Amino acid sequence: MTADVLTTLVHALAADSRLVDDVMASARAQSPESARLPPAESRRHVAALITAGCHAFPRAGEPGDADFADARRFGAEGAALGVPVGALLSAVHGGRSRILEIAITRGRAAGLPDDVLLQGLLRLDRYGNALERHVLDGYRTAERQLDLDRRAGRIRLLRHLLLGPDGNETGAELGRFGLTAEGRYHCVVSDAADPARVRGLEQAFARCGGVLAPVGGRLSGLTPRLPTLSGTSSLIVSTPPVPVKNAAAAYRLALAALQAARARRETGPHAVTELAGETALAEQPMLAGFLRDELLGALDPADDFHRDLAGTALAYLDRGQRLDLTAGSMHLHPNTVRYRLRRLHELTGFGAVGEQLTVLETVRWWWALWAWREAGPEAGLG
Numbered sequence: 001m002t003a004d005v006l007t008t009l010v011h012a013l014a015a016d017s018r019l020v021d022d023v024m025a026s027a028r029a030q031s032p033e034s035a036r037l038p039p040a041e042s043r044r045h046v047a048a049l050i051t052a053g054c055h056a057f058p059r060a061g062e063p064g065d066a067d068f069a070d071a072r073r074f075g076a077e078g079a080a081l082g083v084p085v086g087a088l089l090s091a092v093h094g095g096r097s098r099i100l101e102i103a104i105t106r107g108r109a110a111g112l113p114d115d116v117l118l119q120g121l122l123r124l125d126r127y128g129n130a131l132e133r134h135v136l137d138g139y140r141t142a143e144r145q146l147d148l149d150r151r152a153g154r155i156r157l158l159r160h161l162l163l164g165p166d167g168n169e170t171g172a173e174l175g176r177f178g179l180t181a182e183g184r185y186h187c188v189v190s191d192a193a194d195p196a197r198v199r200g201l202e203q204a205f206a207r208c209g210g211v212l213a214p215v216g217g218r219l220s221g222l223t224p225r226l227p228t229l230s231g232t233s234s235l236i237v238s239t240p241p242v243p244v245k246n247a248a249a250a251y252r253l254a255l256a257a258l259q260a261a262r263a264r265r266e267t268g269p270h271a272v273t274e275l276a277g278e279t280a281l282a283e284q285p286m287l288a289g290f291l292r293d294e295l296l297g298a299l300d301p302a303d304d305f306h307r308d309l310a311g312t313a314l315a316y317l318d319r320g321q322r323l324d325l326t327a328g329s330m331h332l333h334p335n336t337v338r339y340r341l342r343r344l345h346e347l348t349g350f351g352a353v354g355e356q357l358t359v360l361e362t363v364r365w366w367w368a369l370w371a372w373r374e375a376g377p378e379a380g381l382g
Contacts, residue, residue, distance in 0.1 A: 009103075009110055019102065020047045023095045030094025033087030034078075038217055040262075041193060045074045046095060053127055063127060068134035075138030080198040082155055082214030085139050092135055096128045142195040151202075153177070154213040154221075161222065161244065162187070162215050162251040174244070177211045184241035185222035187250035188212065189258045192219050192234035201236070204229065218255065222247060229269045235261055236269045256283060263374070281367050291368040292375065298347045301375060306347075310369050312340040313350060317366045321356055 024046045028034060034042070048070040078088040103124060107117040157173055174180055188205065192198050198219055205212040210223025226238055237258045239250045253272055260278040261270055272279065281288065299306040312330065316337070319325040327334040344350045350365060351357045357365065 009106055009112070012106070017047075020050060022102070023050065023098050026098035027091040027095035030097075031087045031091035033084055034091040041077075041217070045070070045077070049074065049095075049131065050099070053124075053131065063130065065134075068131060071131045071134040072138030072141075075135040075140075076142035076195045077193040078135075079139045079142035080193055080195040080214070081217050081219070082151070083217070085136065085143075088135065088139060089132060092132055096131075099128075100124065151213050154211050155215070158211060158213050158215050158221055161247045162220055164248060178209050179211065179222065179244065181244055183224060184243055185210075185224055185247070186226055186241055187239045187247055187254050188221050188223060188226075188236060189238075189251070189254040190219040190234050190236040191258060191262060192236075197232075197234050201229075201232075201234065215251075216255075218258070220251060220254075226269070232269070233267050235267050237261060237272060237275065238269065239272050253279070277363075281370075288367055288371040291364060292371040295350075295365065295368040296348055296372045299372065301372070307373070309340050309344040309347070310373050312337055313344055314366065314369050314373065316341060317357075317362055317369070321351075321362075323353060 020043060024039075024043050027046065028042065052067055052070045075088065079085075100121060103121060104117065107120065112120070154177060157177055179185065188210070190201060192201055198214075201219060202212045204227040205221060205223050208223050208225045208227045210221055210225075210227075212219060212221035212223070214220070222244075224241070229236060235258060237254050239254050242250045257270070257272040257275040257279040260282040261275050263282065264278060266275075296310070299310065301307070312326065312332075315330055316323070316326045319329060323334050323337055326332075327337045330337070338353050341350070341353050345352050351361070
């Protein structure tokens with residue numbers, strides 16, 4: 001019976017999404033360097049490591065190498081994104097400590113005897129030690145593949161150019177990497193994290209005279225021309241060429257465009273000019289919420305039919321308010337599309353079929369619909 005209680009406790013840990021946020025917060029607080037990584041990636045890693053550990057814990061015997069694949073991947077991606085190994089391990093320590101605290105609290109609340117709880121904690125601690133070794137192994141393997149020593153200079157230069165207040169740099173430092181103070185360069189940002197993809201992109205941009213390296217947890221850089229990147233699954237955003245002195249401003253814009261494109265689940269190469277609307281709208285989340293609640297307050301996020309209405313309206317606006325194109329893209333009969341739009345009009349006042357919205361009205365409705373859909377079924381109104 002005690003073993004069943006312990007197994008139930010471990011399964012509950014694996015299924016608790018709030019635990020992931022709690023552990024992630026502890027890890028990021030323990031390691032400021034790691035805290036610069038994008039929160040979504042950090043959460044993905046923490047969730048994967050907790051799930052793998054909880055699944056391995058109840059099994060008989062010691063966990064094998066296959067149980068630590070996520071740990072090695074975590075270490076490898078940390079190396080690819082330029083996180084110092086000490087900072088990475090500090091984050092692991094912080095998360096590990098928090099897991100132990102939570103396990104003790106929940107074990108006592110479940111009525112586990114002290115000796116059983118102690119044995120469970122010792123096993124959890126042994127697993128944590130093995131996890132750290134595999135994180136380090138993944139980091140060192142990627143480090144050798146990426147040749148991080150030669151990346152260090154590129155990282156220092158790009159951090160100065162892209163994060164610095166004015167982008168000034170000595171001609172000697174720029175010249176060392178093939179850049180000039182008078183040159184104009186595309187600023188590039190990517191969400192690539194897998195070491196092989198990172199290495200491939202760095203090499204592709206180097207062949208074009210570009211300099212690419214991790215900056216603030218994102219693969220970023222400057223390049224005089226863009227390589228052909230057909231078939232890549234990584235998202236890559238680039239600006240038009242700018243002077244070196246404007247590199248920091250271009251980087252902030254490219255990063256905002258990358259985040260907007262990720263929200264729309266885009267992949268492959270994109271110019272910031274292609275993402276102008278999404279980027280501008282993403283910079284005003286409060287206004288998006290106001291529009292969502294004011295225009296779509298009659299819709300219930302938990303109602304599947306209401307979600308169908310919103311999805312159909314978005315497709316309708318994306319296709320120039322063409323009923324035939326909307327029906328074709330959604331594999332629906334035109335009468336189904338017409339009915340859904342009419343119901344949405346009755347509920348919210350959305351433009352009637354055949355009544356063309358102006359450009360600004362289209363923006364308002366599209367933005368409200370997108371924000372409503374992205375909020376998810378669990379979101380409340382207001």
